[in-house]
Amino acid sequence: MRQTPYEMLGGEEGIRKLADAFYDAMDDRTDVQEIRDMHAANLDEIKEKLFEYLSGWLGGPRLYVEKYKSVCLTEPHAPYAIGPKERDQWLVCMDDALERIGTDDELKELLKKPFFMIADTVRNQETEAA
Numbered sequence: 001m002r003q004t005p006y007e008m009l010g011g012e013e014g015i016r017k018l019a020d021a022f023y024d025a026m027d028d029r030t031d032v033q034e035i036r037d038m039h040a041a042n043l044d045e046i047k048e049k050l051f052e053y054l055s056g057w058l059g060g061p062r063l064y065v066e067k068y069k070s071v072c073l074t075e076p077h078a079p080y081a082i083g084p085k086e087r088d089q090w091l092v093c094m095d096d097a098l099e100r101i102g103t104d105d106e107l108k109e110l111l112k113k114p115f116f117m118i119a120d121t122v123r124n125q126e127t128e129a130a
């Protein structure tokens, strides 16, 4: 039987590691300052939410929708100006996170397009704010 990306990433433990690594990367990197500044100093709560979201999105238990009754990302992101630059910073953090948890190249390649698509859906500005 074919595995889901959730399973390929190591199930619950793997997805938790990915969400933690994502925000650790955002915290560590100096080239994603714009999106780091949008977030709270303490990233524990958002790590948990990203874990819950990715769990369902990658084909595992749909934890986020069970808890928050929606998978729509438009509303929670509406307060933030997200253009191509911010989208690309988000994707840089995701690439870094996949690297940090030791994801193999084949799986990284498989996830590239879907991650781009979802990040571009969250984008709510055509270009950068002047």
Ligand code: HEM
Binding pocket: 035, 038, 039, 040, 046, 049, 050, 053, 068, 073, 076, 077, 080, 082, 086, 087, 088, 090, 118, 119, 120, 122, 123
């Ligand atoms: C495209 C660039 C993106 C930026 C700049 C961005 C930024 C943010 C910010 C600033 C928050 C609020 C954090 C807080 O409440 O402290 C947030 C929330 C969240 N983001 Fe993003 N995000 C992006 C894309 C994405 C993508 C692609 C996903 C999912 C794959 C995602 C998943 C979430 C989730 C689940 C939340 C929590 C929503 C809630 O409050 O329930 N984000 N994001």
